[in-house]
Amino acid sequence: MASNRPEPAAGPEGLPAPGGNGSAPGPGPEGGTRVALQPAWANGPSRGSRLPGAGTTLMERARLLPRRGRRGSGAGLKGLGASAATVPLLALVFILATLVYEAVPAIRLNGPGFLTRLAWDPGNFYGGVSHAGGVLHPEGASYGALSLIVGTLLSSAIALVLAVPLSVGAALTIVERLPQRLSGGVGFFLEVLAGIPSVVYGLWGVVTLGPLLANHVSPFIAGHLPDVPVLSWFKGNVGHGEGLLTSGIVLAIMVVPIVAATTRDLLRQVPALPKEGATALGMSDWEVSRRVTLPWVASGIVGASVLGLARALGETMAVAMVSGAVVGTLPSSIYATFTTIAATIVSQLDSALTDATGFAVSSLAEAALVLMVITLLANVGARILVRRVATSGLPVGRGV
Amino acid sequence: MGSALEEAAPADGRQPGASRHHVLRIRGLTVGFKGDPVLTGVDLVFPRGTITALIGPTGSGKSTFLRTLNRMNDRVPGYYRKGEVELDGQSIFAPGVQLMALRRRVGMVFQRPNPFPLSIMENVVAGVRAHGLADRAGRRRIAEARLREVGLWGALAHRLNESPFRLSGGQQQLLCLARALAIGPDILLLDEPTSSLDPVTVEAVEDLLRRLTPAITVIVVTHNLAQAKRIAHFTAFFNQGRLVEHGPTARVFGDPSAEETSRYVTGRIG
Numbered sequence: 001m002a003s004n005r006p007e008p009a010a011g012p013e014g015l016p017a018p019g020g021n022g023s024a025p026g027p028g029p030e031g032g033t034r035v036a037l038q039p040a041w042a043n044g045p046s047r048g049s050r051l052p053g054a055g056t057t058l059m060e061r062a063r064l065l066p067r068r069g070r071r072g073s074g075a076g077l078k079g080l081g082a083s084a085a086t087v088p089l090l091a092l093v094f095i096l097a098t099l100v101y102e103a104v105p106a107i108r109l110n111g112p113g114f115l116t117r118l119a120w121d122p123g124n125f126y127g128g129v130s131h132a133g134g135v136l137h138p139e140g141a142s143y144g145a146l147s148l149i150v151g152t153l154l155s156s157a158i159a160l161v162l163a164v165p166l167s168v169g170a171a172l173t174i175v176e177r178l179p180q181r182l183s184g185g186v187g188f189f190l191e192v193l194a195g196i197p198s199v200v201y202g203l204w205g206v207v208t209l210g211p212l213l214a215n216h217v218s219p220f221i222a223g224h225l226p227d228v229p230v231l232s233w234f235k236g237n238v239g240h241g242e243g244l245l246t247s248g249i250v251l252a253i254m255v256v257p258i259v260a261a262t263t264r265d266l267l268r269q270v271p272a273l274p275k276e277g278a279t280a281l282g283m284s285d286w287e288v289s290r291r292v293t294l295p296w297v298a299s300g301i302v303g304a305s306v307l308g309l310a311r312a313l314g315e316t317m318a319v320a321m322v323s324g325a326v327v328g329t330l331p332s333s334i335y336a337t338f339t340t341i342a343a344t345i346v347s348q349l350d351s352a353l354t355d356a357t358g359f360a361v362s363s364l365a366e367a368a369l370v371l372m373v374i375t376l377l378a379n380v381g382a383r384i385l386v387r388r389v390a391t392s393g394l395p396v397g398r399g400v
Numbered sequence: 401m402g403s404a405l406e407e408a409a410p411a412d413g414r415q416p417g418a419s420r421h422h423v424l425r426i427r428g429l430t431v432g433f434k435g436d437p438v439l440t441g442v443d444l445v446f447p448r449g450t451i452t453a454l455i456g457p458t459g460s461g462k463s464t465f466l467r468t469l470n471r472m473n474d475r476v477p478g479y480y481r482k483g484e485v486e487l488d489g490q491s492i493f494a495p496g497v498q499l500m501a502l503r504r505r506v507g508m509v510f511q512r513p514n515p516f517p518l519s520i521m522e523n524v525v526a527g528v529r530a531h532g533l534a535d536r537a538g539r540r541r542i543a544e545a546r547l548r549e550v551g552l553w554g555a556l557a558h559r560l561n562e563s564p565f566r567l568s569g570g571q572q573q574l575l576c577l578a579r580a581l582a583i584g585p586d587i588l589l590l591d592e593p594t595s596s597l598d599p600v601t602v603e604a605v606e607d608l609l610r611r612l613t614p615a616i617t618v619i620v621v622t623h624n625l626a627q628a629k630r631i632a633h634f635t636a637f638f639n640q641g642r643l644v645e646h647g648p649t650a651r652v653f654g655d656p657s658a659e660e661t662s663r664y665v666t667g668r669i670g
Contacts, residue, residue, distance in 0.1 A: 274517070276472070276510065277508075277579075281503065282501070282583065291526055292517065295518060
C-alpha cells in the first residue's frame with residue numbers, strides 16, 4: 001500500500017501556516033482557529049480528531065504537504081498494509097503445509113506411481129489393516145490418479161478451446177461494434193452469468209444440456225464425421241449425456257464470463273490512435289481488430305485465459321454432476337464418462353472418512369496437492385507465455 | 401485563388417498526368433457534428449503533385465477538413481456534411497465508393513506517431529498486407545524501399561523484427577510515414593505531422609515531403625508558419641470554420657488579400 005502518498009482526505013492538519021502566520025486565504029469555517037493550520041508535528045495528539053477536509057480552502061489544499069507532518073498516520077497505515085500483504089502469503093503456506101502433512105502417508109505408500117497408475121482402489125475399509133511400507137492402510141488399497149489428472153486436463157482444455165474464441169469475439173463485439181447502450185446491457189448479463197452458482201450449471205448440464213447432446217447433437221456429429229484416425233475421438237458410443245463433452249461445454253460457459261469480462265476491460269484500454277491509423281490505411285474493421293486491437297491485448301488475453309483455466313481446473317460441483325464420475329479409466333472418446341481431481345475429492349470424501357486408517361483421506365489430500373501443482377504450473381506457464389507475447393514491447397508508460 | 405487555372409471537365413476517366421491539373425476539388429463543403437457546422441462553404445482545389453499547407457488558429461476547422469478528405473469523420477457521432485469532394489472528378493461520397501479503396505489512394509499521417517503492436521517490418525507493410533498488394537518477397541522489398549525513402553533503413557535494417565515502441569518518437573513518426581507510403585497513395589494527408597518531433601527529424605520529414613512531389617499530392621495541416629513557407633507551394637488559411645484565403649504560399653504570406661490572413665501570418669492573431 002502506498003501509505004505515504006499525500007491524499008486530500010488526510011485533512012488540513014498537516015498544513016503549515018502559509019507564509020508565516022495569518023496570511024491564509026479566506027476564512028475557513030473554523031473562523032479564527034488557525035491553530036489547526038500549524039504544522040502537524042507541532043500539533044500533538046489532537047490532530048486527526050476533526051473531519052478530514054473540513055475547513056480547507058482550495059489554496060490550502062493545493063499546497064504540497066510536508067512529509068514530516070504525515071509520518072504518524074503513515075506508519076500506522078504501513079503496518080496495516082504490511083500485515084495485510086502477508087496474510088495471503090501466510091494462508092497459502094499454511095494450507096500447503098497442512099495438505100502436505102495430510103498427504104505424507106499417501107505419498108510414501110503410493111510412491112511416484114500415483115501419477116502414472118490408473119487403478120483407484122481404496123481397498124476394503126471393513127477388512128484387514130496392513131502396515132506394509134510403514135503406512136497404516138486398508139488391505140488392498142492402491143491409489144493411482146492418472147485418470148483424474150487426464151480428466152482434469154482434458155475437460156479444462158475442451159473448455160478453453162471453446163471459451164477463449166467465444167469470449168474474445170464477445171468482448172470485441174461489446175467494445176467495438178455494439179452501441180454504448182447495448183454494450184452496457186450485454187456486459188451486465190456477462191456479470192450475471194459469472195455469478196451463477198456452479199451447482200446450478202451442474203443441474204442444467206444434467207437435466208438439459210446432457211440429454212440434448214446425447215439425443216441430438218452427439219449422434220449427428222459422430223454419424224457424419226469421416227473415418228479418419230484423428231477424428232475417431234469424435235466417433236463411437238455417444239453415451240447418455242454425462243461425460244467429457246458435456247463437462248467441457250458446461251465449464252466453457254462458466255469460463256466465458258471470466259475471460260470475456262477481462263478481455264473487454266483490456267480492449268477498452270486500447271488507445272484510439274493506432275486503430276485510427278489502421279482505419280486510415282484502408283483496413284476493414286475486422287483487419288483493425290486483427291492487426292492492431294488484438295495484438296495490443298494479446299498478453300492480457302493469455303492472462304485472462306489462465307484465469308479461466310484456473311477456474312476450469314478447480315471446478316468441482318458442476319463437473320462432479322456431469323462427468324459421470326467414473327474413476328480409473330481413460331476416456332476413449334469425447335463423449336466418454338470420466339472424472340477430475342476436484343470432482344473425485346468431493347464425491348469420495350464422505351466414504352473416505354470411514355477409512356479408519358485415514359489412508360483414503362491422505363490419498364485425497366495427495367490428489368489435492370497434485371491439483372495445486374497443476375494450477376501452479378498453469379500460472380507459471382502463463383507467465384512465460386505472457387512474457388514471450390509481450391516482447392513485442394507495448395508502449396508502457398508512454399500514455400499513448 | 402487557383403480558379404485562374406483552367407481545368408479539364410470532370411468525369412472523363414481518371415488518367416493521371418498533365419491532362420488534369422487538380423487531383424482534388426472541394427465544392428461548398430460544410431461539415432459539422434450535431435449543432436453548428438465546424439466548417440462552412442469551403443471551395444478549394446488541390447493541384448496535382450503539389451504541397452498545400454492548411455494553416456489557421458486552433459479550432460479553425462483545418463483538421464476536420466483534412467479528415468473529411470479520406471472520410472475519417474464518417475463514424476463520428478452526429479457528423480453531417482453538405483457539398484462535394486471530388487477525387488479525379490469523382491465524388492468520394494458517391495454510394496458506390498469503397499472506403500478502403502479511397503483510403504488506399506488518400507493516405508494519412510497523424511499528429512502523434514501511432515505504430516501498431518507488430519514488428520517494425522510488419523508495421524511498414526500492414527497496409528500492403530491488408531490490401532493484398534504483394535507477396536512475402538514483395539512486401540520485404542516494399543518495406544526496404546519505403547524505409548530507405550524515409551531515411552530509417554540504415555538505423556533499422558537489422559532491427560526489422562523488433563517492436564516499434566522502442567524507437568524514438570521521431571523514428572516512430574517516420575515509420576508511420578513509411579507505412580502510409582507503402583500502399584502507394586496518390587494523396588497524402590498530414591495532420592501536424594511534425595509538431596511532436598525534434599528539429600532534426602522535422603527537417604527530415606520536410607525533405608521527404610519535398611521529394612514526394614510531384615509523384616504525390618501532399619496536404620499538410622501545420623501550426624508552424626515557417627514550415628508552411630518552407631515546403632508548401634500553396635497555402636490555405638482557415639479561420640473560424642471558413643476558408644479565408646488560398647493561393648501560392650509566397651502571395652498568401654507576402655501579400656495577403658484578407659485582413660485576417662495578414663494578421664495571422666504576421667503573428668497578431670492565433
